[in-house]
Amino acid sequence: MPRKDTVARFSVSLPSSLLDELDLLVKRRGFHSRSQAVAALAREGLVEMKSEEGSGTMAGTINLVYDYRTRNLQTKLMAIQHKYYVMVVTSQHVHLEHHHYLEVLLVQGPVEDLRKLTDELSACKGVKYCKLQLAAEALPPLL
Template sequence: MLRRFSISLEESLLDKFDRYIQARQYDNRSEAIRDLIRKALVKKEWQADKQVMGVITLVYDHHQPKLQEKVTEAQHDFHHHIVSSTHVHMDHNNCMEVIIVRGKAGEVQELADRLIALRGVRDGNLTMSSTGKALR
């Protein structure tokens, strides 16, 4: 069930918000506000070390000596957090690894940090999501 409430904002802040929702192609302000609230709640779950899900994305030079072995070793060390992983060849030199993870936020963050810090990783990111348990 949807419930209505009102928000009062300074005109300049509302103008910035309207540009934000237009740039992200929201249908209306309500959808944008719902997403911002959900993101804040997911962030709170991560800060509270709750059960979460996320995606670790790595771009790396596959010619870097022993890098693939280290990526695989880290995933084996955290095997109970790995839901799925996909390896993509971007070009002759670069690969992308996408790893879906689940577990306590701190442990998931630890795995992501370990992988992203490996020599030869050109870009790495952890995208946080929630299992939804704490949002209900």
């Protein structure tokens, strides 16, 4: 059973060189304390673990770079997104140099299905880059 969100204290032993790197991370990322940095790293690690396990419902983004000159590519990409319309919350694309678009899809759903969506998009001729980045638990239901 999950605990309430109260603060729990525990002791950690680290090699001094790793502690120096942690202090540098605290400074560079603007954390207020080592505890805040360790909590952020733990959250990131847990999201990664959940995504690797492929279990549960999560939210994240799919980042695509593609050559818009490729025949019928945009139609194919839209058809795939429509097939998975329940998982694609929104999308945005911007024009890049050299005939490329960057498209970012905000997605949520079962991890296995998000991977299938990503795989289908990346398999399209003309797609140069396609990556799923899982970030958190799923968004609240849309009304």
